[in-house]
Amino acid sequence: xxxxxxxxxxxxxxxxxxxxxxxxxxxxxxxxxxxxxxxxxxxxxxxxxxxxxxxxxxxxxxxxxxxxxxxxxxxxxxxxxxxxxxxxxxxxxxxxxxxxxxxxxxxxxxxxxxxxxxxxxxxxxxxxxxxxxxxxxxxxxxxxxxxxxxxxxxxxxxxxxxxxxxxxxxxxxxxxxxxxxxxxxxxxxxxxxxxxxxxxxxxxxxxxxxxxxxxxxxxxxxxxxxxxxxxxxxxxxxxxxxxxxxxxxxxxxxxxxxxxx
Numbered sequence: 001x002x003x004x005x006x007x008x009x010x011x012x013x014x015x016x017x018x019x020x021x022x023x024x025x026x027x028x029x030x031x032x033x034x035x036x037x038x039x040x041x042x043x044x045x046x047x048x049x050x051x052x053x054x055x056x057x058x059x060x061x062x063x064x065x066x067x068x069x070x071x072x073x074x075x076x077x078x079x080x081x082x083x084x085x086x087x088x089x090x091x092x093x094x095x096x097x098x099x100x101x102x103x104x105x106x107x108x109x110x111x112x113x114x115x116x117x118x119x120x121x122x123x124x125x126x127x128x129x130x131x132x133x134x135x136x137x138x139x140x141x142x143x144x145x146x147x148x149x150x151x152x153x154x155x156x157x158x159x160x161x162x163x164x165x166x167x168x169x170x171x172x173x174x175x176x177x178x179x180x181x182x183x184x185x186x187x188x189x190x191x192x193x194x195x196x197x198x199x200x201x202x203x204x205x206x207x208x209x210x211x212x213x214x215x216x217x218x219x220x221x222x223x224x225x226x227x228x229x230x231x232x233x234x235x236x237x238x239x240x241x242x243x244x245x246x247x248x249x250x251x252x253x254x255x256x257x258x259x260x261x
Contacts, residue, residue, distance in 0.1 A: 002204060006032060006260065007042040007063065007192060007218060009210040010053070011125070012246050013228050014041070019126045021056050028252045029057050031261035040195065042188045042208065042218050044172065044180045046144065047071060047106040049127070066172060066214055067191030068143035068182045069106045072201075076106065078194050080183045081141045086168050090181070091137065093165065094147060097158070102146040102178075103136050110136035117148040121177035145181040147171075172214040180214060189217030207258065209243075209251060211235060226254050 008014045016022045021029075029039045041050060041062040047069055050062055060074040070078040091112065094101050101112045110133035111118060122129040136142075147162070149155040151173065159179055163171050170187065172180040192208070195201060208215075208222035211231040219225025219239050227239035228250050236242050243254035255261045 002036055002038045002201065004037045004205045004207065004260065005040060005196070005201060006037060006255070007040045007188070007206065007208040007222065008251070009188075009212065009215050009218070010041065010043045010045060012211045012230055013209050013215075014246075014251065015053075016247065021053060024249055025251050026057055028255055028261055029059060032255065033058070035261065037260055038201070038204075042191065042210070042215075044144075044174050044214055046104045046109065047076075048108065061195070063188050063191035063195060063218075064106065065104060065144035066170075066174075066180050066182050067186045067188050067194075067217075070191050070194055072195060072198055077198065078191075079106065079141070079143050080186050081143055082145070082169070082183055084137075086166065087137055087142055090145070090166060090169070091134075093162075099158070100148040102130055102148075103140070103142045104144045104146070105141050106143070108136075108140065110134075110140075115148065117150060117177045121146070121148065121175060124175070124177070143182070146178040147181055148178055151176040174212060174214050187217035188214060189221035192218060192221045207260070209254070211246070224258065 014025055032039050039059050041059055044066045047064045062071045068080045100115050100118055103110050109130040111130050112134045149158050168184050170182050170184050174180045206222045207224045208218045209226045210218055211228040216238055225239045227236040227242045229245035244250040
């Protein structure tokens with residue numbers, strides 16, 4: 001029986017700059033489990049992308065795809081599939097503006113095409129780009145997309161127009177190269193609520209770590225939201241506590257501060 005649940009963002013939170021879980025964080029996760037506290041990954045990445053991280057840490061529960069896909073102890077308990085009409089309209093609108101899109105589910109992904117933004121994005125996260133398969137969505141359920149638009153004034157204007165034109169979707173600026181796109185109302189916070197509705201987790205105290213804009217709903221939903229020392233100011237502003245930088249033992253220090261390890 002678990003005593004609490006702790007949620008962890010990945011990039012610039014649980015992971016180091018090599019996109020690995022450093023030894024001090026692995027040890028902290030093991031200590032949580034020894035104390036009957038459930039660690040959960042909460043990420044914009046998709047479940048199949050977490051295999052190496054889960055193997056390194058032993059963590060088997062995840063809010064993936066920004067809340068669009070949820071797993072508890074390896075069991076797939078929820079998926080929010082983007083509907084075909086809005087998906088087709090979104091992809092056609094993107095194609096008309098020469099914007100590349102990556103389509104994801106828990107098992108695979110595909111790109112509509114390649115450009116410098118797709119190359120730079122996957123280099124940053126140390127991943128091989130998905131194959132180019134524009135028709136991927138015709139035979140696969142899609143629960144999240146990446147829209148490749150640069151984090152510039154012009155790119156932000158494109159993002160604002162898409163947000164206006166697609167109210168049935170939620171957009172997160174989650175990197176210098178992309179917006180994450182999921183169904184309206186889907187977030188790491190909504191994913192937490194779904195996970196905590198499982199009988200084994202109901203009523204447990206919750207803690208959450210994050211640094212980016214897509215972590216704001218997660219930190220707000222947790223009983224105790226913890227911003228990393230490197231978090232964006234707007235993220236730190238909604239947190240209950242700010243720990244040290246992810247490169248300076250921010251996670252172990254905060255877990256010890258709250259007597260979780």
